[in-house]
Amino acid sequence: MPRPAFQLYNTMTRAVGPIVPLDPAGKRVTLYVCGPTIYDYAHIGNFRTYVAGDLLRRALKHFDYQVDHVMQFTDVDDKTIRGSREKNLPLREYTAIYREAFLKDAKELNIQVAERTPNATEHIPAMIALIQKLVDKKAAYVSDDGSVYFRINAFPKYGCLCHLDLANLMTGARVSQDEYEKEGVGDFVLWKKWVAADGDVGWDSPWGKGRPGWHIECSALSMEHLGSQIDIHGGGTDLRFPHHENEIAQSEAATGLPFVRHWFHVEHLLVDGQKMSKSLRNMYTVRDVLQRGYSGRELRYALLSGANYAKNLNFTWQGMDDARTALARIDEWHKRIKAAATGATAADESAASLNLFQSIDEAIAQDLNINDLLGTLFTWIRTSNKALDEGTLTPPQALAYLQAWDRLDAILGLGEVAVAIPPEVQTLIDERAAARQAKNFAKSDELRKAIEALGWKVKDTAKGQELSKS
RNA sequence: GGCGGGGUAGCCAAGUGGUAAGGCACGGCUCUGCAAAAGCCGAAUACGUGGGUUCGAUUCCCGCCCUCGCCUCCA
Numbered sequence A: 001m002p003r004p005a006f007q008l009y010n011t012m013t014r015a016v017g018p019i020v021p022l023d024p025a026g027k028r029v030t031l032y033v034c035g036p037t038i039y040d041y042a043h044i045g046n047f048r049t050y051v052a053g054d055l056l057r058r059a060l061k062h063f064d065y066q067v068d069h070v071m072q073f074t075d076v077d078d079k080t081i082r083g084s085r086e087k088n089l090p091l092r093e094y095t096a097i098y099r100e101a102f103l104k105d106a107k108e109l110n111i112q113v114a115e116r117t118p119n120a121t122e123h124i125p126a127m128i129a130l131i132q133k134l135v136d137k138k139a140a141y142v143s144d145d146g147s148v149y150f151r152i153n154a155f156p157k158y159g160c161l162c163h164l165d166l167a168n169l170m171t172g173a174r175v176s177q178d179e180y181e182k183e184g185v186g187d188f189v190l191w192k193k194w195v196a197a198d199g200d201v202g203w204d205s206p207w208g209k210g211r212p213g214w215h216i217e218c219s220a221l222s223m224e225h226l227g228s229q230i231d232i233h234g235g236g237t238d239l240r241f242p243h244h245e246n247e248i249a250q251s252e253a254a255t256g257l258p259f260v261r262h263w264f265h266v267e268h269l270l271v272d273g274q275k276m277s278k279s280l281r282n283m284y285t286v287r288d289v290l291q292r293g294y295s296g297r298e299l300r301y302a303l304l305s306g307a308n309y310a311k312n313l314n315f316t317w318q319g320m321d322d323a324r325t326a327l328a329r330i331d332e333w334h335k336r337i338k339a340a341a342t343g344a345t346a347a348d349e350s351a352a353s354l355n356l357f358q359s360i361d362e363a364i365a366q367d368l369n370i371n372d373l374l375g376t377l378f379t380w381i382r383t384s385n386k387a388l389d390e391g392t393l394t395p396p397q398a399l400a401y402l403q404a405w406d407r408l409d410a411i412l413g414l415g416e417v418a419v420a421i422p423p424e425v426q427t428l429i430d431e432r433a434a435a436r437q438a439k440n441f442a443k444s445d446e447l448r449k450a451i452e453a454l455g456w457k458v459k460d461t462a463k464g465q466e467l468s469k470s
Numbered sequence B: 001g002g003c004g005g006g007g008u009a010g011c012c013a014a015g016u017g018g019u020a021a022g023g024c025a026c027g028g029c030u031c032u033g034c035a036a037a038a039g040c041c042g043a044a045u046a047c048g049u050g051g052g053u054u055c056g057a058u059u060c061c062c063g064c065c066c067u068c069g070c071c072u073c074c075a
Helices: A044-062 A078-087 A091-108 A120-136 A214-226 A237-255 A286-291 A298-303 A317-341 A354-364 A370-390 A395-412 A422-435 A441-453
Strands: A007-010 A015-018 A026-035 A064-073 A140-142 A149-150 A189-195 A210-211 A230-236 A259-265 A269-271 A313-315 A456-461 A464-469
Touching: A007 A259, A026 A044, A026 A214, A026 A354, A044 A064, A044 A091, A044 A189, A044 A230, A044 A259, A044 A269, A044 A286, A044 A354, A044 A395, A064 A214, A078 A091, A078 A441, A091 A237, A091 A286, A091 A298, A120 A140, A120 A149, A120 A189, A120 A210, A120 A214, A120 A237, A149 A237, A149 A464, A189 A214, A189 A237, A210 A214, A214 A230, A214 A237, A230 A237, A237 A259, A298 A313, A313 A317, A317 A370, A317 A395, A354 A370, A354 A395, A370 A395, A422 A456, A422 A464, A441 A456
Parallel strands: A026 A064, A026 A230, A230 A259, A269 A313
Antiparallel strands: A007 A015, A140 A149, A149 A189, A189 A210, A456 A464
16 A cells, blocks of 8 residues: 655645655755744743654654755844843853753754754855845845845745735834835845944954844755755744745845745744743743653653644643653553563564554644544554453564554654663662562552652552652 | 634544544543552533535535734744
8 A cells, every 4th residue: 555645734835735855856855944043041832843843854754755954043143142242251152052952952852953953153154145146136235224135126926925915014013113224114134234232243244244134044054055945944933924935035036946845834832821921921941841840751742742733732731741641651551562562573464454554654644643643542552452451462463563653653752761770769679679579568668658759659560560750 | 904823522632524533631440468550441412603505514605703823023
Protein backbone atom coordinates (compact mmCIF):
# COMPACT_ATOMS: atom_id res chain seq x y z
CA MET A 1 0.00 0.00 0.00
CA PRO A 2 1.52 3.38 -0.97
CA ARG A 3 2.22 5.83 1.78
CA PRO A 4 0.04 8.92 1.86
CA ALA A 5 1.56 12.20 0.68
CA PHE A 6 2.45 14.62 3.41
CA GLN A 7 0.05 17.53 3.38
CA LEU A 8 0.38 20.83 5.15
CA TYR A 9 -1.75 23.93 5.42
CA ASN A 10 -0.29 26.79 3.42
CA THR A 11 -1.12 30.23 4.76
CA MET A 12 -0.56 31.76 1.34
CA THR A 13 -3.10 29.62 -0.48
CA ARG A 14 -5.28 29.06 2.59
CA ALA A 15 -5.51 25.39 1.75
CA VAL A 16 -4.01 22.13 2.84
CA GLY A 17 -1.75 20.82 0.10
CA PRO A 18 1.16 18.50 -0.51
CA ILE A 19 4.75 19.55 -0.03
CA VAL A 20 6.35 19.66 -3.45
CA PRO A 21 10.08 20.20 -2.97
CA LEU A 22 12.10 22.37 -5.32
CA ASP A 23 14.70 19.62 -5.35
CA PRO A 24 14.28 17.83 -8.71
CA ALA A 25 14.85 14.53 -6.93
CA GLY A 26 12.05 15.41 -4.53
CA LYS A 27 14.21 14.48 -1.57
CA ARG A 28 15.64 17.61 -0.03
CA VAL A 29 13.30 20.02 1.69
CA THR A 30 14.52 23.44 2.73
CA LEU A 31 12.95 24.82 5.87
CA TYR A 32 13.44 28.21 7.46
CA VAL A 33 11.87 29.06 10.78
CA CYS A 34 12.17 32.60 12.13
CA GLY A 35 14.08 32.37 15.36
CA PRO A 36 13.93 34.39 18.55
CA THR A 37 15.33 37.79 19.38
CA ILE A 38 17.80 36.97 22.10
CA TYR A 39 17.31 39.81 24.55
CA ASP A 40 15.69 37.77 27.32
CA TYR A 41 14.61 34.23 28.14
CA ALA A 42 12.13 32.92 25.59
CA HIS A 43 8.70 32.17 27.04
CA ILE A 44 6.56 29.10 26.54
CA GLY A 45 4.58 30.90 23.86
CA ASN A 46 7.75 31.28 21.82
CA PHE A 47 8.48 27.64 22.43
CA ARG A 48 5.09 26.55 21.22
CA THR A 49 6.18 27.75 17.82
CA TYR A 50 9.50 25.95 18.02
CA VAL A 51 7.92 22.74 19.25
CA ALA A 52 5.53 22.93 16.30
CA GLY A 53 8.46 23.61 13.97
CA ASP A 54 10.18 20.58 15.46
CA LEU A 55 7.08 18.50 14.84
CA LEU A 56 7.09 19.62 11.21
CA ARG A 57 10.78 18.81 10.90
CA ARG A 58 10.31 15.35 12.38
CA ALA A 59 7.25 14.70 10.22
CA LEU A 60 9.22 15.56 7.10
CA LYS A 61 11.91 13.14 8.15
CA HIS A 62 9.27 10.55 8.85
CA PHE A 63 8.29 10.84 5.21
CA ASP A 64 11.92 10.34 4.24
CA TYR A 65 12.67 13.88 3.25
CA GLN A 66 16.13 15.15 3.81
CA VAL A 67 15.53 18.28 5.83
CA ASP A 68 17.81 21.27 5.55
CA HIS A 69 16.63 23.55 8.31
CA VAL A 70 17.86 27.01 9.24
CA MET A 71 16.80 29.16 12.16
CA GLN A 72 18.42 32.50 12.85
CA PHE A 73 18.96 34.25 16.13
CA THR A 74 18.22 37.94 16.00
CA ASP A 75 21.03 39.43 17.98
CA VAL A 76 20.76 43.07 17.07
CA ASP A 77 17.69 45.27 17.46
CA ASP A 78 16.39 47.95 19.82
CA LYS A 79 15.79 45.50 22.65
CA THR A 80 19.14 43.75 22.52
CA ILE A 81 20.94 47.06 22.34
CA ARG A 82 18.98 48.49 25.22
CA GLY A 83 19.49 45.36 27.31
CA SER A 84 23.19 45.21 26.74
CA ARG A 85 23.58 48.85 27.66
CA GLU A 86 21.58 48.38 30.84
CA LYS A 87 23.72 45.42 31.82
CA ASN A 88 26.81 47.23 30.69
CA LEU A 89 27.88 44.32 28.53
CA PRO A 90 29.07 44.27 24.94
CA LEU A 91 26.16 43.32 22.68
CA ARG A 92 27.76 40.04 21.71
CA GLU A 93 28.27 38.93 25.29
CA TYR A 94 24.80 39.98 26.27
CA THR A 95 23.07 38.09 23.47
CA ALA A 96 25.29 35.04 23.97
CA ILE A 97 23.65 34.54 27.37
CA TYR A 98 20.19 34.26 25.87
CA ARG A 99 21.31 32.29 22.87
CA GLU A 100 22.69 29.63 25.20
CA ALA A 101 19.60 29.79 27.39
CA PHE A 102 17.40 29.24 24.37
CA LEU A 103 19.39 26.23 23.24
CA LYS A 104 19.30 24.79 26.73
CA ASP A 105 15.54 25.23 26.99
CA ALA A 106 15.10 23.76 23.51
CA LYS A 107 17.04 20.72 24.64
CA GLU A 108 14.80 20.40 27.68
CA LEU A 109 11.89 20.23 25.27
CA ASN A 110 13.68 17.71 23.07
CA ILE A 111 13.60 20.09 20.13
CA GLN A 112 15.97 19.04 17.38
CA VAL A 113 18.03 22.07 16.68
CA ALA A 114 18.21 23.21 13.06
CA GLU A 115 21.20 22.24 10.93
CA ARG A 116 22.30 25.85 11.06
CA THR A 117 21.48 28.54 13.62
CA PRO A 118 23.33 31.64 12.49
CA ASN A 119 23.36 34.85 14.45
CA ALA A 120 22.16 37.75 12.36
CA THR A 121 25.26 39.82 13.02
CA GLU A 122 27.43 37.15 11.42
CA HIS A 123 25.89 37.98 8.06
CA ILE A 124 25.87 41.75 7.81
CA PRO A 125 27.66 41.76 4.41
CA ALA A 126 24.95 39.55 2.90
CA MET A 127 22.32 41.96 4.16
CA ILE A 128 24.16 44.96 2.80
CA ALA A 129 24.49 43.25 -0.57
CA LEU A 130 20.79 42.50 -0.65
CA ILE A 131 19.88 46.07 0.27
CA GLN A 132 22.24 47.36 -2.42
CA LYS A 133 20.48 45.22 -4.96
CA LEU A 134 17.15 46.69 -3.92
CA VAL A 135 18.52 50.22 -4.09
CA ASP A 136 19.91 49.53 -7.54
CA LYS A 137 16.52 48.25 -8.65
CA LYS A 138 14.85 51.33 -7.21
CA ALA A 139 12.84 49.18 -4.85
CA ALA A 140 14.56 50.92 -1.97
CA TYR A 141 15.60 54.48 -1.30
CA VAL A 142 17.74 56.43 1.11
CA SER A 143 15.66 58.82 3.17
CA ASP A 144 16.60 62.24 4.45
CA ASP A 145 17.64 60.77 7.79
CA GLY A 146 20.15 58.43 6.14
CA SER A 147 18.22 55.21 6.64
CA VAL A 148 17.26 52.96 3.75
CA TYR A 149 13.63 52.01 3.21
CA PHE A 150 11.85 49.52 1.04
CA ARG A 151 9.31 51.14 -1.25
CA ILE A 152 6.25 48.93 -1.15
CA ASN A 153 4.80 50.65 -4.18
CA ALA A 154 7.62 48.99 -6.08
CA PHE A 155 6.13 45.61 -5.31
CA PRO A 156 2.57 45.34 -6.65
CA LYS A 157 1.99 41.98 -4.99
CA TYR A 158 2.49 43.51 -1.54
CA GLY A 159 -0.10 42.09 0.83
CA CYS A 160 -0.42 38.77 -1.00
CA LEU A 161 0.42 36.60 1.99
CA CYS A 162 -2.04 38.20 4.36
CA HIS A 163 -4.58 39.02 1.68
CA LEU A 164 -4.49 42.62 2.66
CA ASP A 165 -5.98 45.33 0.57
CA LEU A 166 -3.71 48.26 1.25
CA ALA A 167 -6.47 50.75 0.56
CA ASN A 168 -8.47 49.15 3.33
CA LEU A 169 -6.03 49.25 6.19
CA MET A 170 -7.54 50.72 9.28
CA THR A 171 -6.53 54.30 9.09
CA GLY A 172 -4.23 55.57 11.73
CA ALA A 173 -4.20 52.26 13.61
CA ARG A 174 -0.65 51.97 14.77
CA VAL A 175 1.13 53.88 12.10
CA SER A 176 3.64 56.08 13.75
CA GLN A 177 2.87 59.74 13.12
CA ASP A 178 6.41 60.95 13.02
CA GLU A 179 7.88 58.85 10.27
CA TYR A 180 7.58 61.57 7.70
CA GLU A 181 10.95 60.72 6.27
CA LYS A 182 9.34 57.74 4.57
CA GLU A 183 7.66 58.11 1.19
CA GLY A 184 4.78 55.86 2.19
CA VAL A 185 3.50 54.77 5.54
CA GLY A 186 3.87 51.10 4.59
CA ASP A 187 7.52 51.46 3.64
CA PHE A 188 9.77 49.65 6.05
CA VAL A 189 13.35 50.11 7.07
CA LEU A 190 16.11 47.98 5.58
CA TRP A 191 19.08 49.80 7.05
CA LYS A 192 18.87 51.93 10.16
CA LYS A 193 21.17 54.88 10.40
CA TRP A 194 23.31 54.85 13.54
CA VAL A 195 22.07 57.03 16.40
CA ALA A 196 23.72 57.85 19.72
CA ALA A 197 21.56 55.36 21.61
CA ASP A 198 23.19 52.58 19.58
CA GLY A 199 26.47 53.18 21.37
CA ASP A 200 29.24 51.13 19.81
CA VAL A 201 26.84 48.96 17.84
CA GLY A 202 27.08 49.69 14.16
CA TRP A 203 28.51 48.56 10.86
CA ASP A 204 29.85 50.51 7.95
CA SER A 205 27.79 50.43 4.80
CA PRO A 206 27.42 52.35 1.53
CA TRP A 207 24.84 54.44 3.44
CA GLY A 208 27.05 55.13 6.40
CA LYS A 209 27.27 53.54 9.80
CA GLY A 210 24.16 51.75 10.94
CA ARG A 211 22.52 48.40 11.45
CA PRO A 212 20.16 46.19 9.50
CA GLY A 213 16.42 46.27 9.95
CA TRP A 214 14.78 43.15 11.25
CA HIS A 215 13.01 41.97 8.11
CA ILE A 216 16.08 41.99 5.91
CA GLU A 217 17.84 39.56 8.24
CA CYS A 218 15.58 36.67 7.48
CA SER A 219 15.60 37.24 3.75
CA ALA A 220 19.37 37.52 3.63
CA LEU A 221 19.98 34.52 5.87
CA SER A 222 17.41 32.38 4.14
CA MET A 223 18.91 33.13 0.75
CA GLU A 224 22.48 32.79 1.90
CA HIS A 225 21.98 29.40 3.49
CA LEU A 226 19.20 27.85 1.45
CA GLY A 227 19.12 29.70 -1.86
CA SER A 228 16.86 32.25 -3.51
CA GLN A 229 13.86 30.02 -3.16
CA ILE A 230 12.91 27.67 -0.37
CA ASP A 231 10.24 25.09 0.27
CA ILE A 232 8.84 25.98 3.67
CA HIS A 233 9.11 29.13 5.73
CA GLY A 234 7.50 29.29 9.11
CA GLY A 235 7.07 31.14 12.34
CA GLY A 236 4.53 32.45 14.79
CA THR A 237 1.29 33.76 13.37
CA ASP A 238 2.14 37.28 14.42
CA LEU A 239 5.00 37.26 11.95
CA ARG A 240 2.67 36.95 9.00
CA PHE A 241 2.25 40.66 8.95
CA PRO A 242 4.32 42.61 8.51
CA HIS A 243 7.43 40.46 8.85
CA HIS A 244 6.78 37.73 6.33
CA GLU A 245 4.95 40.04 3.99
CA ASN A 246 8.02 42.24 3.99
CA GLU A 247 10.31 39.29 3.48
CA ILE A 248 8.39 38.33 0.38
CA ALA A 249 8.51 41.88 -0.94
CA GLN A 250 12.21 42.46 -0.46
CA SER A 251 13.25 38.96 -1.54
CA GLU A 252 11.16 38.79 -4.65
CA ALA A 253 11.90 42.38 -5.61
CA ALA A 254 15.58 41.47 -5.48
CA THR A 255 15.54 38.09 -7.22
CA GLY A 256 12.40 38.15 -9.31
CA LEU A 257 11.71 34.61 -8.11
CA PRO A 258 9.02 33.26 -5.83
CA PHE A 259 10.63 33.29 -2.40
CA VAL A 260 8.74 30.55 -0.57
CA ARG A 261 6.56 27.66 -1.68
CA HIS A 262 4.78 26.85 1.52
CA TRP A 263 4.07 29.18 4.43
CA PHE A 264 3.69 27.58 7.83
CA HIS A 265 2.29 29.62 10.71
CA VAL A 266 1.77 28.56 14.28
CA GLU A 267 -1.09 30.07 16.27
CA HIS A 268 -0.45 31.69 19.59
CA LEU A 269 -0.41 30.20 23.02
CA LEU A 270 -2.79 31.65 25.59
CA VAL A 271 -2.47 31.29 29.32
CA ASP A 272 -5.69 30.72 31.22
CA GLY A 273 -7.54 31.94 28.19
CA GLN A 274 -5.71 35.22 28.03
CA LYS A 275 -2.89 36.64 26.06
CA MET A 276 0.40 36.33 27.88
CA SER A 277 1.58 39.58 29.25
CA LYS A 278 3.86 40.82 31.93
CA SER A 279 1.12 42.83 33.60
CA LEU A 280 -1.08 39.75 33.98
CA ARG A 281 1.90 37.88 35.38
CA ASN A 282 1.13 34.93 33.19
CA MET A 283 4.25 34.99 31.09
CA TYR A 284 6.16 31.82 31.84
CA THR A 285 9.55 30.72 30.70
CA VAL A 286 10.59 27.09 30.39
CA ARG A 287 12.58 27.62 33.57
CA ASP A 288 9.46 28.74 35.40
CA VAL A 289 7.68 25.57 34.37
CA LEU A 290 10.59 23.38 35.44
CA GLN A 291 10.75 25.21 38.73
CA ARG A 292 7.18 24.22 39.40
CA GLY A 293 8.29 20.63 39.25
CA TYR A 294 7.25 19.74 35.72
CA SER A 295 9.60 18.19 33.25
CA GLY A 296 10.49 19.39 29.79
CA ARG A 297 8.78 16.40 28.23
CA GLU A 298 5.60 17.13 30.16
CA LEU A 299 5.67 20.63 28.76
CA ARG A 300 6.42 19.28 25.30
CA TYR A 301 3.45 16.95 25.56
CA ALA A 302 1.18 19.78 26.68
CA LEU A 303 2.38 22.02 23.85
CA LEU A 304 1.93 19.28 21.27
CA SER A 305 -1.38 17.84 22.38
CA GLY A 306 -3.18 20.92 23.63
CA ALA A 307 -4.39 21.81 20.16
CA ASN A 308 -3.44 21.53 16.51
CA TYR A 309 -0.60 23.95 15.72
CA ALA A 310 -2.86 26.18 13.69
CA LYS A 311 -5.25 26.81 16.56
CA ASN A 312 -4.87 28.75 19.76
CA LEU A 313 -3.56 26.62 22.55
CA ASN A 314 -4.67 27.41 26.04
CA PHE A 315 -1.94 26.70 28.55
CA THR A 316 -3.11 25.87 32.09
CA TRP A 317 -1.51 24.14 35.05
CA GLN A 318 -4.39 21.71 34.91
CA GLY A 319 -3.26 20.94 31.38
CA MET A 320 0.24 20.25 32.69
CA ASP A 321 -1.18 17.81 35.25
CA ASP A 322 -3.18 16.11 32.52
CA ALA A 323 -0.03 15.85 30.45
CA ARG A 324 1.82 14.29 33.33
CA THR A 325 -0.83 11.62 33.87
CA ALA A 326 -1.16 10.79 30.20
CA LEU A 327 2.61 10.52 29.85
CA ALA A 328 2.83 8.24 32.88
CA ARG A 329 0.34 5.97 31.21
CA ILE A 330 2.44 5.85 28.05
CA ASP A 331 5.55 5.13 30.10
CA GLU A 332 3.92 2.28 32.00
CA TRP A 333 2.76 0.75 28.78
CA HIS A 334 6.14 1.18 27.17
CA LYS A 335 7.83 -0.68 30.01
CA ARG A 336 5.30 -3.48 29.81
CA ILE A 337 5.43 -3.88 26.07
CA LYS A 338 9.20 -3.77 26.09
CA ALA A 339 9.35 -6.50 28.70
CA ALA A 340 6.81 -8.52 26.75
CA ALA A 341 8.86 -8.25 23.57
CA THR A 342 11.92 -9.76 25.20
CA GLY A 343 13.15 -12.73 23.28
CA ALA A 344 11.32 -11.95 20.08
CA THR A 345 13.60 -11.95 17.07
CA ALA A 346 11.14 -10.63 14.52
CA ALA A 347 7.92 -8.68 14.72
CA ASP A 348 4.73 -10.58 14.10
CA GLU A 349 3.50 -9.72 10.62
CA SER A 350 -0.11 -10.22 11.53
CA ALA A 351 0.27 -7.78 14.39
CA ALA A 352 1.96 -5.35 12.07
CA SER A 353 -1.03 -5.68 9.82
CA LEU A 354 -3.08 -4.04 12.53
CA ASN A 355 -2.13 -1.08 10.37
CA LEU A 356 0.08 0.34 13.03
CA PHE A 357 2.41 2.03 10.59
CA GLN A 358 -0.30 3.13 8.28
CA SER A 359 -2.28 4.85 10.98
CA ILE A 360 0.82 6.82 11.93
CA ASP A 361 1.31 7.90 8.33
CA GLU A 362 -2.26 8.88 7.80
CA ALA A 363 -2.55 11.02 10.88
CA ILE A 364 0.67 12.92 10.42
CA ALA A 365 0.23 13.33 6.68
CA GLN A 366 -2.99 15.21 7.31
CA ASP A 367 -1.59 18.58 8.34
CA LEU A 368 0.25 17.20 11.38
CA ASN A 369 -2.82 15.83 13.06
CA ILE A 370 -1.18 15.17 16.37
CA ASN A 371 -4.35 14.43 18.29
CA ASP A 372 -5.43 11.84 15.81
CA LEU A 373 -1.98 10.32 16.25
CA LEU A 374 -2.31 10.29 20.03
CA GLY A 375 -5.79 8.83 19.76
CA THR A 376 -4.30 5.99 17.76
CA LEU A 377 -1.53 5.53 20.28
CA PHE A 378 -3.88 5.29 23.24
CA THR A 379 -6.04 2.83 21.38
CA TRP A 380 -2.98 0.61 20.82
CA ILE A 381 -2.18 0.98 24.46
CA ARG A 382 -5.58 -0.17 25.59
CA THR A 383 -5.70 -3.05 23.12
CA SER A 384 -2.25 -4.35 23.92
CA ASN A 385 -2.62 -3.87 27.67
CA LYS A 386 -5.75 -5.95 27.56
CA ALA A 387 -3.99 -8.67 25.61
CA LEU A 388 -1.16 -8.54 28.13
CA ASP A 389 -3.60 -8.86 31.02
CA GLU A 390 -5.14 -11.85 29.33
CA GLY A 391 -1.76 -13.31 28.52
CA THR A 392 -2.54 -13.51 24.83
CA LEU A 393 0.07 -11.13 23.47
CA THR A 394 3.03 -13.01 22.02
CA PRO A 395 6.57 -11.60 22.11
CA PRO A 396 6.60 -11.07 18.33
CA GLN A 397 3.34 -9.17 18.60
CA ALA A 398 4.73 -7.08 21.42
CA LEU A 399 7.73 -6.36 19.25
CA ALA A 400 5.45 -5.11 16.50
CA TYR A 401 3.95 -2.61 18.93
CA LEU A 402 7.36 -1.63 20.17
CA GLN A 403 8.59 -0.97 16.66
CA ALA A 404 5.50 1.06 15.87
CA TRP A 405 6.10 3.06 19.03
CA ASP A 406 9.69 3.79 18.05
CA ARG A 407 8.52 5.04 14.73
CA LEU A 408 5.81 7.13 16.34
CA ASP A 409 8.10 8.57 18.93
CA ALA A 410 10.56 9.69 16.29
CA ILE A 411 7.80 12.18 15.50
CA LEU A 412 6.49 12.89 18.97
CA GLY A 413 9.86 13.10 20.66
CA LEU A 414 8.43 12.01 23.99
CA GLY A 415 10.62 9.00 24.67
CA GLU A 416 11.32 8.52 28.33
CA VAL A 417 14.66 9.81 29.40
CA ALA A 418 16.57 7.35 31.53
CA VAL A 419 17.41 8.90 34.86
CA ALA A 420 20.40 7.68 36.82
CA ILE A 421 19.59 6.45 40.32
CA PRO A 422 21.83 8.13 42.90
CA PRO A 423 23.90 5.71 45.01
CA GLU A 424 22.29 6.74 48.30
CA VAL A 425 18.87 5.91 46.90
CA GLN A 426 20.15 2.61 45.56
CA THR A 427 21.46 1.72 49.02
CA LEU A 428 18.04 2.34 50.56
CA ILE A 429 16.38 0.31 47.82
CA ASP A 430 18.67 -2.63 48.51
CA GLU A 431 17.99 -2.41 52.23
CA ARG A 432 14.31 -2.26 51.56
CA ALA A 433 14.43 -5.32 49.35
CA ALA A 434 16.08 -7.20 52.22
CA ALA A 435 13.50 -5.94 54.72
CA ARG A 436 10.70 -7.02 52.44
CA GLN A 437 12.28 -10.39 51.98
CA ALA A 438 12.22 -10.73 55.77
CA LYS A 439 8.60 -9.49 55.81
CA ASN A 440 9.69 -6.61 58.00
CA PHE A 441 7.04 -4.24 56.67
CA ALA A 442 7.53 -1.61 59.33
CA LYS A 443 11.07 -1.13 58.20
CA SER A 444 9.97 -1.34 54.60
CA ASP A 445 7.55 1.55 55.10
CA GLU A 446 10.18 3.52 56.92
CA LEU A 447 12.60 3.10 54.05
CA ARG A 448 9.96 4.11 51.56
CA LYS A 449 9.59 7.37 53.44
CA ALA A 450 13.34 7.87 53.46
CA ILE A 451 13.45 7.31 49.71
CA GLU A 452 10.60 9.75 49.19
CA ALA A 453 12.48 12.33 51.21
CA LEU A 454 15.24 12.08 48.61
CA GLY A 455 12.77 12.88 45.86
CA TRP A 456 12.02 9.40 44.55
CA LYS A 457 8.89 7.34 44.51
CA VAL A 458 8.97 3.62 45.03
CA LYS A 459 6.22 1.22 44.27
CA ASP A 460 5.93 -2.49 44.79
CA THR A 461 5.09 -4.65 41.86
CA ALA A 462 5.05 -8.35 41.25
CA LYS A 463 8.55 -8.05 39.86
CA GLY A 464 9.89 -6.11 42.81
CA GLN A 465 10.36 -2.45 43.56
CA GLU A 466 10.07 0.17 40.88
CA LEU A 467 11.60 3.57 41.21
CA SER A 468 10.58 6.82 39.63
CA LYS A 469 11.49 10.40 40.18
CA SER A 470 8.74 12.24 42.03
C1' G B 1 -14.29 49.17 8.39
C1' G B 2 -11.12 44.93 5.97
C1' C B 3 -9.25 39.84 6.62
C1' G B 4 -9.05 35.34 9.36
C1' G B 5 -9.62 31.36 13.46
C1' G B 6 -12.90 29.17 17.01
C1' G B 7 -17.84 27.50 19.54
C1' U B 8 -18.06 19.01 20.14
C1' A B 9 -19.75 15.84 27.57
C1' G B 10 -17.08 18.69 33.98
C1' C B 11 -12.10 20.22 31.41
C1' C B 12 -8.84 19.55 26.90
C1' A B 13 -9.40 17.85 21.96
C1' A B 14 -9.85 14.84 16.87
C1' G B 15 -13.27 13.91 13.14
C1' U B 16 -17.12 12.64 9.55
C1' G B 17 -23.08 13.60 4.34
C1' G B 18 -25.30 7.96 7.54
C1' U B 19 -26.41 9.70 14.83
C1' A B 20 -19.26 11.04 17.20
C1' A B 21 -11.61 9.11 18.29
C1' G B 22 -8.57 9.97 22.31
C1' G B 23 -6.65 12.24 26.97
C1' C B 24 -7.81 14.21 31.91
C1' A B 25 -11.44 14.10 35.73
C1' C B 26 -15.51 10.60 37.59
C1' G B 27 -17.69 5.47 39.18
C1' G B 28 -17.00 -0.01 39.56
C1' C B 29 -13.68 -4.09 39.55
C1' U B 30 -8.75 -6.59 39.58
C1' C B 31 -4.05 -6.56 41.70
C1' U B 32 -1.97 -5.45 46.69
C1' G B 33 1.04 -6.67 53.84
C1' C B 34 -0.11 -1.46 53.64
C1' A B 35 0.41 2.48 50.40
C1' A B 36 0.89 4.21 45.82
C1' A B 37 0.73 3.11 40.99
C1' A B 38 -1.10 0.44 37.10
C1' G B 39 -4.63 -2.36 34.26
C1' C B 40 -9.59 -3.60 32.73
C1' C B 41 -14.69 -2.18 32.54
C1' G B 42 -18.35 1.72 32.70
C1' A B 43 -21.38 6.01 32.62
C1' A B 44 -22.08 10.33 30.39
C1' U B 45 -29.26 12.01 26.89
C1' A B 46 -21.39 16.48 23.96
C1' C B 47 -21.56 18.75 18.04
C1' G B 48 -23.60 27.64 19.78
C1' U B 49 -28.40 29.14 17.37
C1' G B 50 -32.47 29.87 13.48
C1' G B 51 -33.50 28.43 8.68
C1' G B 52 -32.33 25.80 3.88
C1' U B 53 -30.52 21.60 0.68
C1' U B 54 -30.82 16.17 1.43
C1' C B 55 -33.80 9.84 2.32
C1' G B 56 -30.38 11.56 6.15
C1' A B 57 -26.45 17.55 8.55
C1' U B 58 -22.44 17.98 13.84
C1' U B 59 -20.42 17.83 8.74
C1' C B 60 -22.77 21.51 2.86
C1' C B 61 -25.39 26.61 2.06
C1' C B 62 -27.61 31.32 4.18
C1' G B 63 -28.60 34.36 8.48
C1' C B 64 -27.73 35.28 13.71
C1' C B 65 -25.28 35.11 18.55
C1' C B 66 -20.80 34.47 21.33
C1' U B 67 -15.49 34.36 21.34
C1' C B 68 -10.28 34.98 19.90
C1' G B 69 -6.76 37.13 16.59
C1' C B 70 -4.33 40.35 12.71
C1' C B 71 -4.58 45.29 10.04
C1' U B 72 3.10 48.17 10.25
C1' C B 73 7.26 46.08 18.07
C1' C B 74 5.59 40.74 18.73
C1' A B 75 6.69 33.23 18.50
